[in-house]
Amino acid sequence: MTRALSKIYFVLIGLFLALPMIVVAGVSVNEKQTLAFPPKGFSLSWYGEIFLNPEWRSALFASLTLALASAALAVAIALPLAWFLWRRIAPWANIFQILGIAPFTLPPVITALGLLTFWATTGFYGQPWTAVVSHAIFFVTLPLVTLSLGFTAIDRSLVEAAATMGADDRTIFRTVVLPLILPYIVSGYAFAFVLSLNEYIVAYMTVGFTMETLPIKIFNALRYGYTPTMASVTILFVATAAVIFSLVARFGDLPKLLGAMSSDDT
Amino acid sequence: MRREAPQRFGDYAPLFFPATMLIVFFVIPFATMIAVSFFQRQQGGFYVPAFEFSNYQRFLSLFFANVLGFSLMLAVAVAICCVLLAVPFTYLLTRMARKVQIVWLVALLSVLSLSEVIIGFAWSTLFSRTAGITNLLVMAGIMSEAKALLPSFGAVLTGMVYQAFPYTVLVLYPALVRLDPTLTEAARTLGASPIKAFFTVVVPALRNTITATLIMVFIFALGSYLLPQLLGRPQHWTLSVLITDQAIYQSNMPFAAAMAVFLVLVTLGLVGLTILAGRKGEAA
Numbered sequence: 001m002t003r004a005l006s007k008i009y010f011v012l013i014g015l016f017l018a019l020p021m022i023v024v025a026g027v028s029v030n031e032k033q034t035l036a037f038p039p040k041g042f043s044l045s046w047y048g049e050i051f052l053n054p055e056w057r058s059a060l061f062a063s064l065t066l067a068l069a070s071a072a073l074a075v076a077i078a079l080p081l082a083w084f085l086w087r088r089i090a091p092w093a094n095i096f097q098i099l100g101i102a103p104f105t106l107p108p109v110i111t112a113l114g115l116l117t118f119w120a121t122t123g124f125y126g127q128p129w130t131a132v133v134s135h136a137i138f139f140v141t142l143p144l145v146t147l148s149l150g151f152t153a154i155d156r157s158l159v160e161a162a163a164t165m166g167a168d169d170r171t172i173f174r175t176v177v178l179p180l181i182l183p184y185i186v187s188g189y190a191f192a193f194v195l196s197l198n199e200y201i202v203a204y205m206t207v208g209f210t211m212e213t214l215p216i217k218i219f220n221a222l223r224y225g226y227t228p229t230m231a232s233v234t235i236l237f238v239a240t241a242a243v244i245f246s247l248v249a250r251f252g253d254l255p256k257l258l259g260a261m262s263s264d265d266t
Numbered sequence: 267m268r269r270e271a272p273q274r275f276g277d278y279a280p281l282f283f284p285a286t287m288l289i290v291f292f293v294i295p296f297a298t299m300i301a302v303s304f305f306q307r308q309q310g311g312f313y314v315p316a317f318e319f320s321n322y323q324r325f326l327s328l329f330f331a332n333v334l335g336f337s338l339m340l341a342v343a344v345a346i347c348c349v350l351l352a353v354p355f356t357y358l359l360t361r362m363a364r365k366v367q368i369v370w371l372v373a374l375l376s377v378l379s380l381s382e383v384i385i386g387f388a389w390s391t392l393f394s395r396t397a398g399i400t401n402l403l404v405m406a407g408i409m410s411e412a413k414a415l416l417p418s419f420g421a422v423l424t425g426m427v428y429q430a431f432p433y434t435v436l437v438l439y440p441a442l443v444r445l446d447p448t449l450t451e452a453a454r455t456l457g458a459s460p461i462k463a464f465f466t467v468v469v470p471a472l473r474n475t476i477t478a479t480l481i482m483v484f485i486f487a488l489g490s491y492l493l494p495q496l497l498g499r500p501q502h503w504t505l506s507v508l509i510t511d512q513a514i515y516q517s518n519m520p521f522a523a524a525m526a527v528f529l530v531l532v533t534l535g536l537v538g539l540t541i542l543a544g545r546k547g548e549a550a
Contacts, residue, residue, distance in 0.1 A: 078284070109526065249372055
């Protein structure tokens with residue numbers, strides 16, 4: 001009986017998680033420009049709209065560029081930091097780990113507002129690259145956590161062997177550490193990429209008035225006129241996230257990654 | 267290689283870039299925000315450097331007390347709902363086959379990565395009159411005509427639980443994975459039903475984890491900046507919504523900054539409590 005109960009419980013939770021997406025998927029295939037559910041008629045034209053309508057296409061392009069660049073910058077910040085913390089005994093350097101985790105732990109409005117006042121004060125407010133830097137700082141936590149985990153998984157005797165044979169730090173990093181840490185770099189990048197793609201408030205507060213990313217575009221459409229394109233973009237986002245996380249699970253150890261992620265988080 | 271203390275200046279080299287980035291783009295912006303919170307607002311959205319507490323004095327109003335009270339109450343409600351739903355769910359999940367676990371984890375991560383804009387849009391569609399869930403009930407003959415379920419407190423709560431549920435599961439997951447399975451086995455051997463074993467063995471063993479999770483979900487919910495606005499009425503606005511509103515639409519940066527500083531203090535206080543709870547857990 002308890003088996004059946006737990007099955008029902010999982011079905012209900014699954015339904016709760018999926019229901020909004022089912023309705024949105026239904027809305028996205030409406031034939032006319034209405035947000036009706038169940039959909040009236042069937043058409044995939046609202047998916048085409050994302051790529052054909054110049055406004056949506058440029059928002060898509062902006063979002064992708066932002067996510068690709070900011071995730072790369074986040075990894076570039078996290079990698080040397082995680083390497084240093086693993087390689088050296090420098091207790092005071094742990095403060096940078098705390099600084100790296102803080103932006104993601106604090107309510108997002110705070111990071112967003114801090115960056116808004118900063119860019120406004122320095123006079124760079126509204127420049128597209130400020131969003132890249134802002135997102136990189138906001139999401140640096142993710143590669144930092146996966147990389148710290150990756151480094152603790154490295155067998156130190158491997159590195160020691162290389163050092164005894166005369167390899168310097170740089171050579172050791174390139175030939176021994178980097179290949180071992182690569183899966184963690186990829187998953188850290190993937191997490192930062194997906195979250196940056198979806199992020200709204202930091203992007204809105206830094207470049208909201210000069211540039212439209214997809215979440216900003218959806219928000220503006222929510223206020224100034226509904227269109228089923230919002231629904232098709234949403235489905236595109238969910239599908240992208242699911243594909244990327246499945247790939248991370250396929251090529252990495254997702255339960256292990258998550259097992260350590262949250263324990264580092266607290 | 268043994269870890270060793272840096273000896274030469276060059277040993278610090280890997281730290282330069284990350285440290286500079288974090289200081290320039292996180293610490294300094296944070297300090298800027300604190301400074302602005304003491305600035306004086308000028309008409310037209312600008313502000314001039316000053317040192318005054320007037321932005322903080324505005325907290326001493328009934329309106330602000332109401333917003334703060336509602337924010338805290340809502341975050342508590344979300345945290346309790348999420349933990350109640352997530353503890354049994356995560357417990358059962360960790361006992362499933364690895365492959366099944368991975369599928370669920372991917373689904374949870376996908377929902378977690380959705381922005382509030384999208385969650386807000388999805389639920390406002392689900393609760394709307396034209397495309398909402400009530401249409402299904404009408405089709406099933408349970409209701410006579412479709413109606414809108416928002417804006418309402420229930421809609422805000424549902425949306426926020428939806429947003430925070432995957433986070434709750436992922437916070438609980440490591441602790442529950444490591445939970446010793448012999449604990450429940452022992453209880454079962456002694457004749458307890460699975461449900462009884464869950465409540466008398468698993469829940470007490472996880473007391474500290476659950477407390478820490480409640481606080482973390484509470485902080486997460488406190489950060490929700492859009493859902494109360496999209497799914498609720500103005501009286502359902504939280505501190506985070508108000509900060510966004512003041513910063514962007516009212517162009518009152520000093521007041522927004524003061525509220526943000528206040529929110530940080532509340533959050534930090536709670537993080538401190540979480541760590542304290544964790545320490546106690548280790549000692550016990």
